[in-house]
Structures are given as C-alpha cells and as structure tokens.
Amino acid sequence: MNSVVVEKNPRTISPRAVLGIVAVGVLLSSLDLFIVNVALPQIAADFRGAQISGLSWVLNAYAIVFAALLVPAGRLGDRSGNRTTFLIGLGVFVLGSALCALAWNTGALAGFRVLQAVGAAMLTPASLALVLAATPPQRRAMAVRLWVAFGGLGAALGPVLGGLLVELQWRWVFLVNVPIGVVALVVGLRMLPNPAGDGGRLPDLVGALTLIGSVAAFILALVKGEDWGWGSAGVIGAVAAAVVLGAAFAVSSRSHPSPVVDPALLRLPNFALMLGNALLFNIAFAGMLLSAVLWTQTVWGWSALQTGLAIAPGPLVVPIVAVAAGRLIARLGAGPVLAAGGVVFAAGILWWATAVTLTPDYVGGLLGGMLVTGLGVGLTMPTGFAAGTAGLPPQRFATGSAVLAMARQLGLAIGVAVVVAVLGAPAGPEATLQAFQRGWSVIAGAAVLAGVVGLAARLPRPAPAA
Incomplete structure (x- = not known):
C-alpha cells in the first residue's frame, strides 16, 4: 500500500527560504572537500613537519566516510524525517569544524574530519528532500538545478577561499564554518518544513562500515607502500584486509533489504559504466588538484592565496563548458562527449608534465593546463551524471544519484592516495620535478581510462512527438 507523506505541524513556508537555508549546509560540506587542499603545507609546518602521507588522511578521512554514509544517511532521513536528519547533520558538521580548528596533531585533525563527514553525509541528501517538499511540482526542476549549483560553487570557491583564510591562519579554514552553520541551524529550526518519515527499514550500516574499512585499508597500502616497502607484511596485510572487507560489503549489499548499493542498480543502462567513469575521473581530478x-x-x-588564485581559472571554465556540453550530447551522444572529456583533461595534465619547470612561470607552465583540465571537467562531470541517472526509474532517482556521488567521493580519496604514493619523498629539485612528471603521467592515464569507460554510454532518445 502506498502511503501519503504528510507534514507534521504544517505551515506556509517559502521555498526560497528553505533553499537558502539548506544551501548553506550543502555549500559548506562541498567547500570542505576542496578548501583544505591549499592549507596542507601550512598544517604540516604547524604540526612540526608532518609528512604528506599522514596529512593525506585529513583529506581522505572526510571523503571516504562522506562517500560511504551518503546512501544510508539518505535512507535514515526518509525513515525518521528529513528535517531532523538535516539539522542533526548540520549540528554534527559544525561541531566537527570547531574541533578541527582546535586539533593538536594530524591524528586528531583526521579524526575530527570524520565527524565533519558524518554530518555532511546526513545533511546532504536530507537537504534535497526538504527543497522538494517545500517546492511546488512545476518548479522542482529549477530548484534541483539550483541545489546542484551550490555544490558546484563549493568546488569553485574552495581553493580561493582556502587561500584567503590560510593567510590569516589555517585553523580559519574550519572555524569559518561555525558561525555560518549556527545561524543556519537557528533559522532552520524555525522555518524548515517537517515532512513525516516513512518508517521504513533501517539502512545497512554494517555495509557502510565495511565499505569504509575496505577503502581505508586500500588507501593505507598506497600511502605507506614506499615507507613500509611494497612487499612488506604491512602492505600485503592492508591489501588483504581491503579485499576481505570489500567481499563483506558485497555480501551485505546482496543480502540486506536496504543496502548501500542495490545490486539491481548495476543492471540499469549506463549505471555501472558511469560508476566506473566517476571513480576513474575523480581519481584524476583529485590528483590534479593536490599536485597543483x-x-x-x-x-x-x-603562498596559499597565490595558489588558490592560480587554480581558480580551471573551475571557472567548468559551468560555461557544461552548458555547451548539452548541445554536443544532442549531436554526438553521451559516449563521445565523455571520451573527449577524459582525453582533454589528460592533455591538460600532460601540458604540465612538459611545460612546468623548477622556475616559477604561471602563464607559460601552469595556466594553460589548468584551463584545459577545466574544459575536460565541464565535458565529463555533468554528462556522466546525466548518463548515469537517465535510466533510473523515478523511485530510484535519489538512491541512484547518491550512489553516483559516492563513487565520486571514493575517487577523490583514491586520487589523493595515488599522488602520495607516486610522489614519494624525492631528494633534490630535479628528483622532485621527475616525481611530479611521473605523477602527472599517472593522473593523465586515469583520465584517459575514464574516457574509455565512458565511451560506451548511451542516452535514450526522446520519444517522438505524437
């Protein structure tokens, strides 16, 4: 029997107000995926020269936990009420941000980033549900586009805002979230709609935990491979743990009534392909950003500010290209556009491998590759999302979108680990240049593989007019 979702304590609520409130949470959670990158060197100096292999967990702890909990948190919101889930998630995120600003070493900072990620995973799917609940049906498509745009804005603003805040002190990268989040919490308590939950099954938290463990063990093997030795017991044990936990995740997904990844989704047109494309392309994307x-x-x-401004032209290209990509898809199909995006992104990275030298030269070395990679991102990311969701039935749209987002976050985490593993600890300027050139070649290879996987994507043709 279909149940009707009703709102507890109904009242007139402005859709714009709801979008404005939840957009704060979405923007902050997206921003924190990217804003911390530019602060890493300053964090290392403050923590007495912490190694990049350790600091990489400041990025990866957030991405892995955020990815693994997105789908369970979305189901929890549907079950218990999205207003409550959003507000708790925002509160947890704000608390985690405050604790990150007080962190005393790398381990504490990575641990508090996990708390941030739990909050971000709770608030992100609940925020979209609240927007849809407050928006009339005829305006929901525009509301969803605006919701997505706030997430993209976080990616574009992250490096620049991070650079500005690091000029004050790196702890401001986290502390700035606190007053903004508190205001959103207070206003949200008064103004957000309160649709009742459906009381369905609890999400597969065991599956989420095994996924977190599997990816974390694999990344541990990557970042510690050079220190421990690639054939050492530690690396082999970490890889074995990743395989065992990955198998446990697959078993849980097949047997649980509310899995993190529903196996039925993988049989839908394009979906498995777009998971692979999202994973590979975001490995390349994370590698590009961290290496820059x-x-x-x-x-x-x-300085961190110079770095943020140097990175900014790439993200600024993305929305322009994303609009043009829609016309290319109509003419060429999704597969060729995804393939082109991967190849173009790889070309921008290889530009760096051939043009960047030890002598600072932004225009001749870094800028061209940054613009070209932005072109590749604009061709790939919106196209991949459209192709991955095109075959989803309406009742699976939210879940399918969350799984695609999960693949993206896991790719970001693995990409950071790959860069750390390939760069190692070179001795001397020339060795450093050669290490980065190797890293850029690996990143370009991941982008090309993403394009190859994406080439098989096919969007359904619209039905002819009656």
Whole structure:
C-alpha cells in the first residue's frame, strides 16, 4: 500500500527560504572537500613537519566516510524525517569544524574530519528532500538545478577561499564554518518544513562500515607502500584486509533489504559504466588538484592565496563548458562527449608534465593546463551524471544519484592516495620535478581510462512527438 507523506505541524513556508537555508549546509560540506587542499603545507609546518602521507588522511578521512554514509544517511532521513536528519547533520558538521580548528596533531585533525563527514553525509541528501517538499511540482526542476549549483560553487570557491583564510591562519579554514552553520541551524529550526518519515527499514550500516574499512585499508597500502616497502607484511596485510572487507560489503549489499548499493542498480543502462567513469575521473581530478597545490607551494614557494588564485581559472571554465556540453550530447551522444572529456583533461595534465619547470612561470607552465583540465571537467562531470541517472526509474532517482556521488567521493580519496604514493619523498629539485612528471603521467592515464569507460554510454532518445 502506498502511503501519503504528510507534514507534521504544517505551515506556509517559502521555498526560497528553505533553499537558502539548506544551501548553506550543502555549500559548506562541498567547500570542505576542496578548501583544505591549499592549507596542507601550512598544517604540516604547524604540526612540526608532518609528512604528506599522514596529512593525506585529513583529506581522505572526510571523503571516504562522506562517500560511504551518503546512501544510508539518505535512507535514515526518509525513515525518521528529513528535517531532523538535516539539522542533526548540520549540528554534527559544525561541531566537527570547531574541533578541527582546535586539533593538536594530524591524528586528531583526521579524526575530527570524520565527524565533519558524518554530518555532511546526513545533511546532504536530507537537504534535497526538504527543497522538494517545500517546492511546488512545476518548479522542482529549477530548484534541483539550483541545489546542484551550490555544490558546484563549493568546488569553485574552495581553493580561493582556502587561500584567503590560510593567510590569516589555517585553523580559519574550519572555524569559518561555525558561525555560518549556527545561524543556519537557528533559522532552520524555525522555518524548515517537517515532512513525516516513512518508517521504513533501517539502512545497512554494517555495509557502510565495511565499505569504509575496505577503502581505508586500500588507501593505507598506497600511502605507506614506499615507507613500509611494497612487499612488506604491512602492505600485503592492508591489501588483504581491503579485499576481505570489500567481499563483506558485497555480501551485505546482496543480502540486506536496504543496502548501500542495490545490486539491481548495476543492471540499469549506463549505471555501472558511469560508476566506473566517476571513480576513474575523480581519481584524476583529485590528483590534479593536490599536485597543483603541492607544486606551487612546496616547489615554487607560493603562498596559499597565490595558489588558490592560480587554480581558480580551471573551475571557472567548468559551468560555461557544461552548458555547451548539452548541445554536443544532442549531436554526438553521451559516449563521445565523455571520451573527449577524459582525453582533454589528460592533455591538460600532460601540458604540465612538459611545460612546468623548477622556475616559477604561471602563464607559460601552469595556466594553460589548468584551463584545459577545466574544459575536460565541464565535458565529463555533468554528462556522466546525466548518463548515469537517465535510466533510473523515478523511485530510484535519489538512491541512484547518491550512489553516483559516492563513487565520486571514493575517487577523490583514491586520487589523493595515488599522488602520495607516486610522489614519494624525492631528494633534490630535479628528483622532485621527475616525481611530479611521473605523477602527472599517472593522473593523465586515469583520465584517459575514464574516457574509455565512458565511451560506451548511451542516452535514450526522446520519444517522438505524437
């Protein structure tokens, strides 16, 4: 029997007000995926020269937990009420941000980032549900586009805002979330709609935990491979743990009535392909962003603000290209556009591998590759999302979208680990240049593989007019 979702304590609520409130949470959670990159060198100096292999967990702890909990948190919101889930998630995120600003070493900071990620995973799917609940049906498509745009804005503003805040002190990267989040909490308590939950099954939290453990063990093997030795017992044990936990995740997904990844989704047109494309492309994307930050700050000696401004042209290209990509898809199909996006992104990275030198030269070395990678992102990410969701039935849209987002976050985490593993700890300027060139070649390879996987995507043709 279908149940009707009703709102507890109904009242007139402005859809714009609801969008404005939840957009704060979405923007902050997206921003924190990218804003911390430019702060890593300053964090290392403050924590007495912490190694990049350790600091990478400041990025990866957030991405892995955020990814694994997105789908369970979305189901929890549907079950218990999205207003409550959003507000608790925002409160947890704000608390985690405050604790991150007080962190005393790398381990504490990575641990508090996990708390941030739990909050972000709770608030993100609940925020979209609240927007849809408050918006009339005829205006929901525009509301969803605006909701997505706030997430993209976080990616674009992250490096620049991070650079500005690090000029004050790196702890401001986290502390700035607190007053903004508290205001959103207070206003949200008064104004957000309160649709009743459906009281369905509890989500598969065991599956989420095994996924977190599997990815974390694999990343541990990558980042510690050079220190421990690639054939050491520690690395082999970490890989074995990743395989065992991955198998446990697959078993849980097949047997649980509310799994993190519903196996039925993988049989839908394009869906499995777009999971692979999202994973591979975001490995490349994360590698690009982290390598640019490390090169400009540790090799060229630039400030965090200079680095943020240097990265900004790439994200600014993305929305322009994303609009044009819609016309290309109509003419060529999704597969060729995804393939082109992967190849173009790889070309931008290889630009760096051939043009960047030890002598700082932004226009001749870094800028061209940054613009070209932005072109690749604009061709790939919106197209991949459209192709991945095109075959989803309406009742699976939210879940399917969350799984695609999960693949993206896991790709970001693995990409950071790959860069750390490939760069190692080179001795001397020339060795550093060669290490980055190897890293850029690996990143370009991941982007090309993403394009190859995406080439098989097919969007359904619209039905002819009657």
